[in-house]
Every structure is written in structure tokens, then in C-alpha cells.
Amino acid sequence: MIGSMFLSPEELVELTGRRKRDSQAQTLRAMGIEHKVRADGKVVVLRRHVEQELGAHGRAAEVEAMPDWSAA
Template structure:
């Protein structure tokens, strides 16, 4: 549901929470700050923002030619 701390560091290239939030704002990725100062980012929003849903939708399913057997 949410990105892990490691995924958030990888996505933003930042370690500090404030720097992560700034990077997310710059990328246009919605996020919330938790009461402890950590950053919460929905995995689905990141996938949508980076075009994963479009890539999956455009994929064609390849099936074997069963009639050739």
C-alpha cells in the first residue's frame, strides 16, 4: 500500500525526510507527512505518476498456438 523507507530513498535519492518531501513535490508525487515526520506515499500513486498503468494496459498477451499441437 505504501512505499517502504528503502523504496522512498531509492525514488527520491534522498535520506532526510524533509529532502524526500521536497523531491516528491518537485516530481509531482502526492505524499503526506506523518506525525513523526516520516513521509507516506501511496504505491499506486507512484505507479500511476510514472506511467506503470499505461505500460501494463499497452502490453499484448502472447499465447502459444495451441492448434499447432
């Protein structure tokens, strides 16, 4: 589900290294990642927050700002 405003269940496992919801929430709290627990018990994390916290936006901006020397 790339492009979704929320991380997919697979992305949550990759981020936290945990499969159980309670363990995911505990790990996210320890990492300082804001999250919510839905009424059905699923953990929800905003993709944008994770990108901001882990610095993904800054790196992408730096890469885009680099000149394309192969175009010369």
C-alpha cells in the same frame, strides 16, 4: 513490503534519491508526487499515486494485452 498501499522506506530512497525525510519531501514536491508527513516525521506516499503519475499502469496494461505467440 511489496503489496502495501504505501511505498516502503527503501522505495522512497529509490524514488527520490534522498535518505533524509526533509529532502525526500522536497524532492517529491518537485516531482509533483503527493505525500503526507506523519506525526512521527516519516514521509508517506501512496503506491497507486506514484504508479499513476509515472505511467506504470499504462505500461502493464499494454504488456498484458500483447498476444502470447509462443503458445501457438
